[in-house]
Amino acid sequence: MRTKNFSVKKEIIENTKVSSDCYRMTFESKEIAGQARPGQFLHIRCTESYDPLLRRPISVYSIENNIIEILYKVIGRGTGLLSKKTSGDTIDVLGPLGSGFDYQLVSNCQLPILVGGGIGIAPLYFLAQRLVEQCSNVTVLIGADTKRSILCIDELEKLDCKVKVSTDDGSFGLHGTVVDLLRKELNSKLKVFVCGPVPMLKQVNQLVSKYNVSSQVSLERQMACGVGACMGCAIKTQKLKLKRQNSKGKTQNYKRVCKDGPVFDIKEIVWEEM
Amino acid sequence: MSKLSLGVDIAGIKMKNPIMTASGTFGYGLEYSQLIDIKKFGAIVAKTITLEPRIGNPQPRIVEVAGGMLNSIGLQNPGAKVFIEEKLPKLKGYRVPIIANISGSKEAEFVKLADLLKDIGLSGLEINISCPNVERAGLFAQDANLTYQLVKKVRKVTGLPLIVKLTPNVTDITLIARAAEDAGADAVSLINTLIGMSIDVQTKKPKLANVIGGLSGPAVKPVALRMVYEASKKVSIPVIGMGGIMTSDDAIEFLLAGASAVAIGTANFVNPNTCSEIIDGIKKYMEDNRFNKISDITGKLK
Known part of the structure; x- marks a missing residue:
């Protein structure tokens, strides 16, 4: 499904710190709100200057009444500059971009389960907002390193999602990872939606492939254009048009995270190359 | 006083303004179609295609x-066949001059591609003999003789306006520009990217899987400007200037240095409105200076 995308400059309503290194920013955009689907992202310019030069791809966290919200982690200078912006400043946004999650459920036969590691919860909250409209049984698994960095529990519970949490240090919820949480939940009826750091995604892939559970993954990559033109964010995927035999005899190709993704079927990714 | 016009004729390619896209930064035009009014460009230079995907x-x-x-x-690309059958028909819908860009690792590939592309409604052909990321494809433009031989052979098979894209990774770019002109090129475009690298000090690994890559963006502009200045003094064919152009002042600098047209590359990624903003800025500059044509700016460095 194709969506329209826009280049807009909007006034920031709010830009608030929500954990030691994460922020939530809101702005109003009727254009983007009318088009965006869960899993899509916005390409945001963090500074008017040329350093850093490129935009930052950040997923849509929430849309309510034309108010767009992003939840982002400060990683480097670009997101650092973004975090310094305040209410009334202007934000330069392209979007919504990329493919979204395919979240149509086969009624009653499929149970959605959302698996978010760290800041990977951001696109999943928007997905949960839309899933609860068609399903009363949405489970969200949240993984964090420690209690203080857990995001979105209250918000997800307000949506009536069943929320389970793991922390690496055991300070809240299960002492372990979000993959440990998922292992306990697995059954063939699940439809899994996952976003998080690559090592976690690899473990989720191993787990779900063992049980052959339908799974979609949202990936993050450094991008230049964000619209599919430059091929900078292309990743290796299985069995596509342009064919080249690899050593295992499978056919592989590159797909663009920005345009063909950022959401992919988990089986499509060549995980050993990620 | 005659009417102000931004129109230029680059080797027979009639453009309503001197702003082109730089190959490789604009895909096949379609990716940006919702964000940019593609019809505003003077010409679209498509991403490099090779014979095979x-x-x-x-x-x-x-x-x-x-x-x-x-x-x-x-040079990830779907190959000549897909370009001709799928990409070009859509691009033509924009009614903007379309310039294909081709590359290869052997002379014969360039020749075959030029032949395939000669009668399909293109406005021009740019040959990329300067890609730093493909073994051997970059070597042509680092050697005046190889450039001359290659351009001469391509020239024989195509009647399209022929643009030769040059690399800055040479000691004297004017020698290569001259070789291209002598072999029958209708224009030269410069610069392609400067080769560079970057290292992650934590992992002690190069940040690019390919170790080295091509540098673009505002950082390269002074180098590009100097090369356009030097080359345009040594050739009589038009020079298309590019390298880090972000604003109308940047574009005007290239024109003053001797460029007859300019191309926007990396700036498209940063600000999709760059083309419109540059057109407006050039128009204003011309009004302020009482210029009524682009050639009033080209090469008028004092």
Whole structure:
């Protein structure tokens, strides 16, 4: 499904710190709100200057009444500059971009389960907002390193999602990872939606492939254009048009995270190359 | 006083303004169709195509550096057949001159491609003999003799306006520009990217999988400007200037240095409105200076 995308400059309503290194920013955009689907992202310019030069791809966290919200982690200078912006400043946004999650459920036969590691919860909250409209049984698994960095529990519970949490240090919820949480939940009826750091995604892939559970993954990559033109964010995927035999005899190709993704079927990714 | 016009004629390619897209930064035009009014460009230069599809280089392929970016895409493209059958018909719908860009690792590939593309409604052909990310394809433009031989052979098979894209990774770009002109090129375009690298000090590994890549963006502009200035003094064919152009002042600098047209590359990634903003800025500059044509600016460096 194709969506329209826009280049807009909007006034920031709010830009608030929500954990030691994460922020939530809101702005109003009727254009983007009318088009965006869960899993899509916005390409945001963090500074008017040329350093850093490129935009930052950040997923849509929430849309309510034309108010767009992003939840982002400060990683480097670009997101650092973004975090310094305040209410009334202007934000330069392209979007919504990329493919979204395919979240149509086969009624009653499929149970959605959302698996978010760290800041990977951001696109999943928007997905949960839309899933609860068609399903009363949405489970969200949240993984964090420690209690203080857990995001979105209250918000997800307000949506009536069943929320389970793991922390690496055991300070809240299960002492372990979000993959440990998922292992306990697995059954063939699940439809899994996952976003998080690559090592976690690899473990989720191993787990779900063992049980052959339908799974979609949202990936993050450094991008230049964000619209599919430059091929900078292309990743290796299985069995596509342009064919080249690899050593295992499978056919592989590159797909663009920005345009063909950022959401992919988990089986499509060549995980050993990620 | 005659009416102000931004129109230029580059080797027979009639453009309503001197702003082109730089190959490789604009895909096949379609990716940007919702964000940019493509009809505003003077001409579209499509991403490089090769005879056969290329899957490109491993990841990571891009890395941001101060004032610019390094890329090692490796000419990922769907090949000539897909370009001709699928991409070009859609591009033509924009009614803007379309210039194809071709590359290859052997002379014969360029010749065959030029032949395939000669009668399909293109407005021009740019040959990329300067890609730093593909073995051997970059070598042509580092050697005046190889450039001359290649351009001469391509010239024989195509009647399209022929643009030769040059690399800055040479000691004296004017020698290569002259070789292209002598072999029958109708224009030269410069610069392609400067080769560079970046290292992650934590992992002690290069940030690009390909180790080295091409530097573009505002960081390269002074180098590009100097080369356009030098080359345009040594050739009589038009020079298309590019390298880090972000604003109308940047574009005007290139025109003053001797460029007859300019191309926008990396700036498209940063600000999709760059083309419109540059057109407006040039128009204002012309009004302020009582110029009524682009040639009033080209090469008028004092």
